[in-house]
Amino acid sequence: MNIRKALLVKPGAKVKLSDYDPDDTLGHKKGEHTDAKTDKACGRLDSLQYLLYAEKKHALLAIFQALDAGGKDGTIRHVMSGINPQGCVVASFKQPSPEEMAHDFLWRVHKVVPPLGIVGVFNRSHYEDVLVVRVHNLVPKEIWSARYDQINSFEQTLSANGVTVVKFFLHISKEEQKKRFIERIDDPDRRWKISQSDFMERKFWDDYIKAYEEVLRRCSTQEAPWYVIPANKKWFRNFAVSRILVETLEDLKMKYPKPTVDVKDLKWK
Ligand code: ATP
Numbered sequence: 001m002n003i004r005k006a007l008l009v010k011p012g013a014k015v016k017l018s019d020y021d022p023d024d025t026l027g028h029k030k031g032e033h034t035d036a037k038t039d040k041a042c043g044r045l046d047s048l049q050y051l052l053y054a055e056k057k058h059a060l061l062a063i064f065q066a067l068d069a070g071g072k073d074g075t076i077r078h079v080m081s082g083i084n085p086q087g088c089v090v091a092s093f094k095q096p097s098p099e100e101m102a103h104d105f106l107w108r109v110h111k112v113v114p115p116l117g118i119v120g121v122f123n124r125s126h127y128e129d130v131l132v133v134r135v136h137n138l139v140p141k142e143i144w145s146a147r148y149d150q151i152n153s154f155e156q157t158l159s160a161n162g163v164t165v166v167k168f169f170l171h172i173s174k175e176e177q178k179k180r181f182i183e184r185i186d187d188p189d190r191r192w193k194i195s196q197s198d199f200m201e202r203k204f205w206d207d208y209i210k211a212y213e214e215v216l217r218r219c220s221t222q223e224a225p226w227y228v229i230p231a232n233k234k235w236f237r238n239f240a241v242s243r244i245l246v247e248t249l250e251d252l253k254m255k256y257p258k259p260t261v262d263v264k265d266l267k268w269k
């Protein structure tokens, strides 16, 4: 079955993440064959970005969300590795600054939406405002619960203005998270990444899962679909994300613009 179809959250579908196996590979096998396909998809992404830039009718916004150690950084590094850096902008969303807090939650997000011709990548996003904010009651329920509809309207506005939005939830198991934390502790080059809050947040695992399920149910839309990527196996995660991005861009049926001059009339001196 086509990976993109298989991993899509159908708009309005009720999602139970326990029904999704984070080890799933949809029958694909680890090895050179799949790695070659991933490399090919990453190369194709570069060509498609060039076309996106030439045509300037669309932008692509790829949003990555995951629990800690879910692999957002690794996916972005791997999948975007072939893209011309001039054609790509990455934005990471941390705890809001006082200035950001003084504005509506979409203010800091809208500012960094990619312009036409550019691929934008969000490492975390406005979804934090219905995830961490909900789990830790950072604002009252009536405020965060109204945000699902606000997010859908925002993304519809982007879509109607040429920004193709695609959203990935990198789904790992709680055991896999623990394994990755232990690997980080053991690896002197990655130990710096560990924070106390990563361990504290594990206590809220079930609350995060519930919050993600509501996001997936309420905010996977025709214009801005969510994909649940089984992400315990990094090779499959990279393969799936790169394929979905390629197919999303291919669907835009982009064409190089006609030259502005008649090449036959060009005169050489
Ligand atoms: P890494 O740990 O891999 O470097 P990260 O994305 O986890 O990357 P951190 O600096 O560890 O980066 O964490 C950013 C934190 O900011 C996360 O805990 C996230 O939940 C929090 N955050 C992001 N957006 C908001 C928001 N709108 N309100 C409150 N907290 C937020």
Ligand code: MG
Binding pocket: 068, 195, 198
């Ligand atoms: Mg972190």
